[in-house]
Every structure is written in C-alpha cells, then in structure tokens.
Amino acid sequence: MIVKLDRDCLWQIFSNLEHDKKSLHSTILVNRIWCEIAIQFLWKKPFRYLYTCPKACGCVAENRHKKARNLLSTFITCMAHNQTSNSIDIQDFVVWTASPPTTFNYLSFLRHIDLYDLFLTLKDGVKYLISNQYFDFVIAYQRHKQHKQDNYQQQQQNNNNNNIYSSNIQDNNNWESKVIQEMSRDICKLLVLHCSNLKNLSIDMANKIWLPGYRCSSLPNISFWITFDEIPIELLKIPTYSGSINCLSQLVEFYWGSTHWTSEFLVALSKVSRKLKKLVIDMSNFGRNESITNAQHLGKLIVAQTALQDIEFIKCKPTILPVIMQGLRTQSKTLSRFFFQGMVKDFSVFSELVHCINLQEIYFIQCNFRCSEVEMLSVSHFPKLIKLIFNIVCFRFPIIIPEILLQNSGKKIRTFSLQQFYYPVNINSDGFIPSVASSVAKYCPNLVEFEYFVTKKEFPQLALLFASCPHLERVTLSGKYENVEELLPMLANQELPNLREFEILGYWTFSSSSLETFFIQSKAPLKKFIISYSPCFSDDHMEVILRCFGNNNNKLSSLHVETKKELSEEILIKANTCIQDFVYKTINDNYETFEAGRSGHSPRISYLGVPIDICLPKEI
Structure with missing residues (x-):
C-alpha cells in the first residue's frame, strides 16, 4: 500500500536535510510538491549555501564566479518583476535582469542574510562579468549611475572619454571597487523593500558560524586580522535604507562578528530591530580600536530588545565588556x-x-x-x-x-x-x-x-554520584595518565538502567575484566561507547564489548576506539559486522592518528553543545 505524505509531514522530513544541499537538490526532481518544499529550504540562506561545499570540494574560482552571477541574476530578476515603487530605478540592474519571470518568488523564501557572504557574491558576480567581456552591460550600468549623480558637464566629459572604460576596465581595481560599492547600495535598497520575511542577519567575517557544512575551498584564505575595508560600507548601512523597518523588524537572530566598529549600523539596527531572541557578539577577530562610546551602541542594542532569550559574548575586549553588558539586566525576565x-x-x-x-x-x-x-x-x-x-x-x-x-x-x-x-x-x-x-x-x-x-x-565521589543520580543517560569522563583498574567495578556497584552513552577520554589503563564487570553489573543499556587516547585497549577489550553488546537484543549502535594497541584483523571484521557506526584508530605517544578504520573520520569531541577538538596531555 502506498502512503501519501502530506505537506506537514514532508516539511518535518525535509527539515532534517536543511544543511544537506546535495540531497535537497535531488528531491526537487521527484514531483511538484517535493520541489516546492525543497526550494523553500534551499533559498532560506542562498548566499551561505553558494559557498558551502563538501570537504575538499576542489572547486575552481571561475565556476564560483558563474554561480554567483546566476544567483544574483535570479534574485534581481525577482525584484525587477515585483518592483512597484519608483524609489529604485530598475535600469540600474540591466546587466542582471535579462531573464524572464522566475517560477518561484524566491524573495519570499529568504530568511538569512550574512553581509559578508553577500559581499563575496557581489564581488564574484562582477568578476564574472568582467572576465567574460560583459563590457557593454557594465559600462551601461556605470554610465547610468553617473548620469543620475553628475551634472550635465560631467556627463559630457564622460561621453568624450568613451574609450577609458573599455581600455582600462580589467586593470582598474578602483573602478571595480566602485561598481561593487554602487551595486551593494542598490541591492540592499531592493532587499529591504522586498524581503519582509528575514529572520536572521549576521556579519560573519571570520566564518565562525559556517558549520554545518564546509567553506568552499576555492575561496581566498581568511587571515586572522581581516582588513577594515574588506566589506563595503554600503552593505553595513542596510538598517538605514528606506523600508528597512519592514525588512529588519522581524529579525529574531543577529550575529555581530565584525572586525571593527560599525557604529552607524548598530545605532540604526537598535531602532528597527527590537524582537531579537538571539544575539551573538563575537570580537575574536576584532581590531584594536576599542572605544567606550562605540561599545555603548552594542549595549543599547541589548537594551532595545523586548524579549531576548539567548545571548553570547565571545572574546569581548575586557576594557569595554562592562559597557556592552550594561543592558543585560533589562533582559532578566526573558533571558x-x-x-x-x-x-x-x-x-x-x-x-x-x-x-x-x-x-x-x-x-x-x-x-x-x-x-x-x-x-x-x-x-x-x-x-x-x-x-x-x-x-x-x-x-x-x-x-x-x-x-x-x-x-x-x-x-x-x-x-x-x-x-x-x-x-x-x-x-x-x-x-x-x-x-x-x-x-x-x-x-x-x-x-x-x-x-x-x-x-x-x-573516585569515591564519582561512585557516590552514580549511586545518587539514577537518571543518568550520558557520561563522559576524562583524566590524566593513571591506572583506574578499581574505578569501573566501583561504578558498577549501582545499577544504571538509563545509561545509553559512555565516553572515556582520559589516558587511562584498565583490564578487560574490569570493563566486563562494569558492563554486566551496571546493566547499562549502552547504545554508544567511545574510548579515546587509550594506552591499553586491545583485542581482549573488544571481545568483551562484542560479547556484551554484539547481539540483537542488546546491541551497540556506535563504537569509537582510539588506542595505541593494534587490533587484529579478525576482531575488526567482527566489529564491523556487528556495529553499524564503528570507528577504529591507532595513535602514537603524541596522540597522532596514523591509521583510520572503517568510517574514515575522527570522532568529534563535544562538550554538551560546545564542540571542541582537543587532545588531553598526560599531565594537567
């Protein structure tokens, strides 16, 4: 019997694929309903998806430039065909808008804009036009802008120097920057008029919030200190443009990861965005021009919110931190x-x-x-x-x-x-x-x-904890180098009916018999077991795990092992057969992995929502 899923069910399923661009592209081809739903996920944050690729993607800059041009063309085409106001002259975008109306109104799906992503898209789009000799279009754009801005004499002077643009267009970096600045201003003006469903705005110049997904390998390397003029000021004026209150008033999340003060931006945003639920202030790549006055603008942004629930301070400068946090009390009821x-x-x-x-x-x-x-x-x-x-x-x-x-x-x-x-x-x-x-x-x-x-x-305190907390479902223990032979039997004195995940990250030694005692006496229904930096884990330990959790009635779903011991081929085959997610790596004395197992990736250490890759030293 064929079961037909309604839109709500499909939406819940597709939400699990939100960060899987390849799978979403595949679902577009299934049928009309699947296509309509998948498109909405793909166009929630298109500028971020543009530069999100599989690890080691091997992309080349030319293809990236073409994709950026196509993305801009699609968006500007949507805005051109929906333009009803005379405040924006759509002729400014003749270079982009030669396309017929799009199948979907992609603007209505847009939920996230990162201003640095948008800048990269504009930069790549302009590079594509220049490299593919769209001189006539680009010159027409520049002339049209000059016609509106300059007087008649300046216009005549430009008409007498027609060859200046065509002869120097590829070598004049100032000219290219000028075009990007003007396009930045005009596109932002269009975005605030047409994107009324925007929920997330960010300035992620150091790509801190890139995951999940990977940054395209063809993009330029990011230096620790990004230059102040890396992003055009025209983009940072987005809250000041006419209509910004209609676009930015519904924001629920803002990530401020700039490398320098953007005071005009912060002041304007405080006036139009008052419904933020999450605010992230990241100064880890900030310059050295700390200013109490400028920092007050961040504090006022906090004060302006009516229902702030989540706030993050990342490496904020100690000299200005009190000023930034001064408004925290105003959010005490909702934070x-x-x-x-x-x-x-x-x-x-x-x-x-x-x-x-x-x-x-x-x-x-x-x-x-x-x-x-x-x-x-x-x-x-x-x-x-x-x-x-x-x-x-x-x-x-x-x-x-x-x-x-x-x-x-x-x-x-x-x-x-x-x-x-x-x-x-x-x-x-x-x-x-x-x-x-x-x-x-x-x-x-x-x-x-x-x-x-x-x-x-x-150790005695730890045993007391296991006895006093019967609801334990996940335990992660780490420690310096030592023998912990008595620890596991000590912990097993209390049954652990809810323990489903157990991680040992310490450089500990213990026998297979003590491990078996823990498994049998605790009666823990483990589904995931991780042991890292182990100097002792051997075939005997693996045999214990397979004996206790290798049958269908009580089976591990995930096992990650990092050990100095080399496990036999026979035991590895058996583990691969019994456990779906099995990772085995051998390490040397410096904790360097030099042999990967079946899954081909390292287990990622996560401290309960704060993923951090570390190697614990023998002595702390």
Missing part, C-alpha cells in the same frame, strides 16, 4: 541562555548575570574567574537552571565556582560539565581535593548528562 567565552581578569561577569534569575542554560568557556565572585554567587539563585557548562576554565582560589552554583540552583539541573579546569596549588591549598562530584551527587538528583575531569582521589 534563558547565557554563553561566555574569553579570559576576564578584572571584570566580574556575574555582577550582571546574577540578576538574570530565569536562566536555564549557562556556559563558560576559556575563562579566568575572580576571587570576588565566590561571595557574590553564594547568595545567587537560578531556580530554572537545567544546564551548567564549564570548560577550560581557571579558578584563582581552591573553591570551584560550579559547586557554589549547584548549592542553590542544582535541583533541576539535567546537564553538568566541568572539563579541563585549573586551580592554584600552593601553601594554602596543599592537599586540596575538589568536591565537585560530591556536590553534584548531593544537589542534582535529576542529572541526565555528566562530563568531568576526574582524578584518582575523586
């Missing part, structure tokens, strides 16, 4: 997620954060905390907190900040992560043993996901 990355030595982030009592998720990555924050947090309370993530953090005192947070806010926490953390070892803290695992066991009865860097002295 549910806070992400912070970067070293802060003289500013307490928690001085503003403690007022956001409705937070559900808190992330701190690569941070250096102040001593004064301990007292401040001892009276703080986040009653709705369900996720607490710390990774690569340093505490300047023998008190671990997450412990303080757990005491008052741990009741509803379902996810806790404290990977790679440091604290001082000096005269006043000799013999200090963190009590993080004990605190989690005491204050987090509803814990589901747990990640921790554990030392041998903390």
Whole structure:
C-alpha cells in the first residue's frame, strides 16, 4: 500500500536535510510538491549555501564566479518583476535582469542574510562579468549611475572619454571597487523593500558560524586580522535604507562578528530591530580600536530588545565588556541562555548575570574567574537552571565556582560539565581535593548528562554520584595518565538502567575484566561507547564489548576506539559486522592518528553543545 505524505509531514522530513544541499537538490526532481518544499529550504540562506561545499570540494574560482552571477541574476530578476515603487530605478540592474519571470518568488523564501557572504557574491558576480567581456552591460550600468549623480558637464566629459572604460576596465581595481560599492547600495535598497520575511542577519567575517557544512575551498584564505575595508560600507548601512523597518523588524537572530566598529549600523539596527531572541557578539577577530562610546551602541542594542532569550559574548575586549553588558539586566525576565567565552581578569561577569534569575542554560568557556565572585554567587539563585557548562576554565582560589552554583540552583539541573579546569596549588591549598562530584551527587538528583575531569582521589565521589543520580543517560569522563583498574567495578556497584552513552577520554589503563564487570553489573543499556587516547585497549577489550553488546537484543549502535594497541584483523571484521557506526584508530605517544578504520573520520569531541577538538596531555 502506498502512503501519501502530506505537506506537514514532508516539511518535518525535509527539515532534517536543511544543511544537506546535495540531497535537497535531488528531491526537487521527484514531483511538484517535493520541489516546492525543497526550494523553500534551499533559498532560506542562498548566499551561505553558494559557498558551502563538501570537504575538499576542489572547486575552481571561475565556476564560483558563474554561480554567483546566476544567483544574483535570479534574485534581481525577482525584484525587477515585483518592483512597484519608483524609489529604485530598475535600469540600474540591466546587466542582471535579462531573464524572464522566475517560477518561484524566491524573495519570499529568504530568511538569512550574512553581509559578508553577500559581499563575496557581489564581488564574484562582477568578476564574472568582467572576465567574460560583459563590457557593454557594465559600462551601461556605470554610465547610468553617473548620469543620475553628475551634472550635465560631467556627463559630457564622460561621453568624450568613451574609450577609458573599455581600455582600462580589467586593470582598474578602483573602478571595480566602485561598481561593487554602487551595486551593494542598490541591492540592499531592493532587499529591504522586498524581503519582509528575514529572520536572521549576521556579519560573519571570520566564518565562525559556517558549520554545518564546509567553506568552499576555492575561496581566498581568511587571515586572522581581516582588513577594515574588506566589506563595503554600503552593505553595513542596510538598517538605514528606506523600508528597512519592514525588512529588519522581524529579525529574531543577529550575529555581530565584525572586525571593527560599525557604529552607524548598530545605532540604526537598535531602532528597527527590537524582537531579537538571539544575539551573538563575537570580537575574536576584532581590531584594536576599542572605544567606550562605540561599545555603548552594542549595549543599547541589548537594551532595545523586548524579549531576548539567548545571548553570547565571545572574546569581548575586557576594557569595554562592562559597557556592552550594561543592558543585560533589562533582559532578566526573558533571558534563558547565557554563553561566555574569553579570559576576564578584572571584570566580574556575574555582577550582571546574577540578576538574570530565569536562566536555564549557562556556559563558560576559556575563562579566568575572580576571587570576588565566590561571595557574590553564594547568595545567587537560578531556580530554572537545567544546564551548567564549564570548560577550560581557571579558578584563582581552591573553591570551584560550579559547586557554589549547584548549592542553590542544582535541583533541576539535567546537564553538568566541568572539563579541563585549573586551580592554584600552593601553601594554602596543599592537599586540596575538589568536591565537585560530591556536590553534584548531593544537589542534582535529576542529572541526565555528566562530563568531568576526574582524578584518582575523586573516585569515591564519582561512585557516590552514580549511586545518587539514577537518571543518568550520558557520561563522559576524562583524566590524566593513571591506572583506574578499581574505578569501573566501583561504578558498577549501582545499577544504571538509563545509561545509553559512555565516553572515556582520559589516558587511562584498565583490564578487560574490569570493563566486563562494569558492563554486566551496571546493566547499562549502552547504545554508544567511545574510548579515546587509550594506552591499553586491545583485542581482549573488544571481545568483551562484542560479547556484551554484539547481539540483537542488546546491541551497540556506535563504537569509537582510539588506542595505541593494534587490533587484529579478525576482531575488526567482527566489529564491523556487528556495529553499524564503528570507528577504529591507532595513535602514537603524541596522540597522532596514523591509521583510520572503517568510517574514515575522527570522532568529534563535544562538550554538551560546545564542540571542541582537543587532545588531553598526560599531565594537567
């Protein structure tokens, strides 16, 4: 019997293919309904998709230029045939609009624009016109613009110098930049008039939000410091153009990853975009022209929002961070997620954060905390907190900040992560043993996901945690080099009926018998098991896994192994047969992979929503 899926079902299915450009292109050819749905996904963010390719795509610049020209032609054709206002002279785009009306109104599908992607598209499109000798069209565009801007005498002078453009067009970089600037201005004016469904705007000049997908290999390499004039100011004026309130007033997400201040842009955006739900401020590639006055514009953008739910601060400059965060209190009723990355030595982030009592998720990555924050947090309370993530953090005192947070806010926490953390070892803290695992066991009865860097002295605490948190579904443990033979049997003293994912990322040694004891006594229904940087994993360990999880009734769906030991061909064949997602790699003493298994890719380490590729050293 043939089951016909309705549009709603197809939409849900296609949403899983949103980042799979190749599959979406294939679905266009199935039938009309599939085509209509797939097109909407493909044209949600076409400028980003234009430069998204499979890894090591092997594209060449000439093909990229042609695709950019075709994309611009399609969009401008849509705008030309929908143009009803006299505010834009469509003759400016004669070079692009020689096409008949399009099958779909692609403008209505547009949801995401990255201004750097748009700039690259314009740049590539112009290069295509020049390289393919579209001189007459380009000259017509330039002359038409000059006719509107210059007086009669200037126009006559240009008419007397007809040959200037044709003789120097390929060598005059200033002329090319001028054309791109003018096209940037005119296209932005058209976009704000015709794109009323825009939800996401970004300036991602360092390609931080490229994933999922890959940046086309034919694009120029991105330097750490991008020059200030890399993106035309005409694009950064998009909130100032007439009609921008109709286009940008519905924005729900804005990513500010500029390399320099764009104050006019920020001031204008604050006036037209007040419904942002997510705001990302990324200064990791920012220049050195910090200014308190300019930073206030970012703070005012925060204040202008009416229902901000998610905010991220990435490597914001310490000198201006307090100014940027000054408006955080105004969002205390709606803010549910806070992400912070970067070293802060003289500013307490928690001085503003403690007022956001409705937070559900808190992330701190690569941070250096102040001593004064301990007292401040001892009276703080986040009653709705369900996720607490710390990774690569340093505490300047023998008190671990997450412990303080757990005491008052741990009741509803379902996810806790404290990977790679440091604290001082000096005269006043000799013999200090963190009590993080004990605190989690005491204050987090509803814990589901747990990640921790554990030392041998903390093994009893870890066993207590396993006994006190029966809802555990995912556990990731890491640690320095040592023998942990007694750990796994200790953890198995408590049954773990919900544990489905278990990762051992520490450079640990243990026997196959202790691993088998853990599997059998804990009765964990594992579906995914990962072991990395292992100096001991051998055929015997693999035999245990296949014996415990190789049958149909209790079968692993994913197994990733990185070990110094070389496994036999026989055991690898058996593992490949029994486990669908099996990855095996051998490593040397420096953790360098030199032999890949069946899947041909490295398992990606993810710290509960914060993917980071690292190799843990033997000593921390």
